[in-house]
Amino acid sequence: MSERHNDLEGGTNDEVTFAASLLINSPHPVLVVHPDGAVRYVNPAFEKVTGFQASEVLGITFPRPWYDEEYAETTRKTFEQMLKGASTRSEVPVRTKRGERRWMDVAVTPITSANGEQYILINWTDITERKRIEDTVRRQADEILELSTPVMKIWDGVLLAPLVGTLDSSRAEQLTERILGAISEAQAETLLLDITGVPAVDTRTAQHLIDTVTAARLLGATVVLTGVRPAIAQTLVQLGIDLAGMRTNSSVAAGLNYAIERAERKPR
């Protein structure tokens, strides 16, 4: 076992045995590569994770059988950069012998053996599970983004967009796009933007709202901000945010009243 796995020179017998046992018992795959690119050592965890036996991979150079073609070039380049001295760390998908795809955090470090030979130590950490969770979180965030800004027609030429939740920059951007798209599509003259469901308004949120209203104005429509609760009115004034250019109402009903009045004064 140790003979097959240990192809490194130097050190006393005890040290070598101890070092080898560390590698053999490590739960993380470890590879040692010669600067010419040839694999000199893999530990048992590597065999377990990838399904490739040490005997199959020792001595092989690029391309590595455990990288998909699209990553072959990148990993080779990373290796070359690393030869110039830098330690690198990257997240790369690895294809196991059975064809399964697993994400690895790959840390590459140059090392020098006792007799002065240069090697490259590669440590893998399996991050497949973390990647999967990250993907789920991202997908759900997208979904929430999609779900949270409906725009509906409530009267001839009047749209209502109830806003629920905190308005951050990416949401604000999407909101503006949706609102302008809806205005242009419906040729609506008035849009009620209801912020009853917005927990708090800060300077940034207010700026987003002002931008949306300004963009709608450029199209020729008026945005009425409704649902300005006492707490929000207080915050806006205390923060010194000037919404003077915007029409605001405390309730959707009041905003709708204004919008209908406007629509009726100007029959089309």
Place this chain on the structure above:
Amino acid sequence: MTSEKIAVVRVKDTLMVTVPAEPDDATISDLQEQILTAMQRYDAHGLIIDISTVDTLDSYFARTITETGQMVSLMGGETIIVGMRPSVAITAVQLGLTLGHVRTALDVGRAFDVLHAPDEHSGDAWSD
């Protein structure tokens, strides 16, 4: 320096101009020139600028439009911008090009309404 791309049309006491899809700087200044000449010739009281074909708005264009609005106002007319695309409006706001106090309308028909009911009927959020 007269461009064939631009036609200033008179409808009663209102002038109408459609800005070509990709206006260069020369076209834009030519546009201003032709508008002001027509304002004088027809003694018009309103100007409707249709920018529905324009898909990029740069600072020069925005400034010229704003200034033209001010000039037309000095000559006794009111300017309405019509048909700005959503994507253009978003870019304009991001760049801070908000066309000053020039009024806007969704389409030409509404622009006529705005001209004939000059109170707070326009889309101008700052007019009141």
